[in-house]
Amino acid sequence: MLNLSCDIGIDLGTANILVYVRGKGIVVREPSVLALDKETGKILAVGEEARRMIGRTPGNIVAVRPLKDGVIADYDVTETMLKYFIEKVSPKPRLFRPQVVVCIPSGVTSVEKRAVLEAAMQAGAKNTYLVEEPMAAALGAGIDIYEASGNMVVDMGGGTTDIAIISLGGIVVSQSLRIGGDKFDEAIIKYIKKMYNLMIGERSAEEIKIQIGSAYPEGEGKSMEIRGRDLVTGLPRTITFTSAESFQAMAEPINSVIDGIKAVLERTPPELASDIVDKGIVLTGGGALLHGFEKLLKEETGIPIHLAEDPLSCVVLGTGKILENIDKDKTNLVVGSRSV
Structure with a gap:
């Protein structure tokens, strides 16, 4: 039977964009960069090819990163990039618009949420759902977020570091730092x-x-x-x-991240804090791969640290798990949505 529509999960990162297609897994893993011709507005390159052009382009070509600090800095370019990737992964012929799940940092404003929803809808989505990055990262790292027990996730991306204490399918305490x-x-x-x-x-x-x-x-x-x-x-x-x-x-940005983690731990209810001391902190995101960070964090907090199996893919794998249950589970993890 011909698949006429596809459900897509997008980790719209400051540094990289990852796209998950339901039933296929991760199909795109590219830097969040576009090369545009300033005069015509035409896309010349996307992803890795465009990243190689940064700092090396002639006057009429500009290599841009449309996201800064985890949020949309250039709306039109973000929309163009989303459209490019949605069309790239959608089946041909494309008779139905896809359902799209997009991850956003936990500290974004309602205006920033609206910009992401609008960009995804303009790029061709039928329904767009927003999910907070730490929830998706926890799911992608294999954590059971629905149990009555505390789990701590630190997702270190290119633009933001999201720190969250999760229990019973919700975020109890969180902080989003514009450091990555x-x-x-x-x-x-x-x-x-x-x-x-x-x-x-x-x-x-x-x-x-x-x-x-x-x-x-x-x-x-x-x-x-x-x-x-x-x-x-x-x-x-x-x-x-x-x-x-x-x-x-x-040293300065690293210390700011560690201070943020300590601040979240200080605000954590005692029962959940004892769970975290037992289970440890789970690190996800590309920043977690920085040499020595696990060791430093363990020394600073005294809590065991676990690096996720595939830190770079945790968020997008989490969107994949959410996509599998999106029809049953529309209200639980979704923090914003828009439909045609």
Whole structure:
């Protein structure tokens, strides 16, 4: 029988967009970047191909990231990107509009929610449902969110870090910090500029973070060569940068995340706090992969830390689980919806 419609789950991240299709699993995993021709408005590249163009485009081409700090910064470009991915994964012929579940940070305003709903509807959805990221991340990490017991999830994305205590299918205490992988990259750029008078780009900073970045004071003892523009001579220059220096560079945003986690723990009811001490904190999202972060968090809180099996995919896998039950479970996890 021909499948004329498909249900889609979208992790609309600041750094990456992941798309889950019901019955197929994750079908798209691309950076949230579009390359546009400024004069004609035509899309030239999406995802990885567009990311490679950042900082390298001629005047008439612009590589943009339409999401900042977990929310829509450029509405039209976000709509264009959603339309592109919905059309890419929808079956042909497309006779019916799909149902779409989109994840949003837990601290977004009603205006920001409306922007996501509107963008998804304009991009071709029949029904759009919004789900908070920590709920989806917990489901994707295999946590039973419906049990009468406390679970703590920390979802560290590119633009936001969502911290939540979940029990009986709801969020009891939560905090959404506008700090994520992008802030770590910015901190590295600032540090190198200050210490070495060298200007590096976003992509170089991200490479440093992934390859030698460390959240722990000792670092890994690794180093790498960095190329950039000397701010005094204006000429290209190469320096050697170490993982211990990366810790110093990222210390401020890392400490802000740890302070946020402690603040949520302080507001947690005692019964749920004892559950969390027993079960530990579950880390999801790309930021959780930063070397030494688990060790530092365990030392700072005294609570066991568990890294999810596939931290980068937890949120979108959670949307997949929600899609399977969307017809039965419309009210429980959904925090906003819009229909045609």
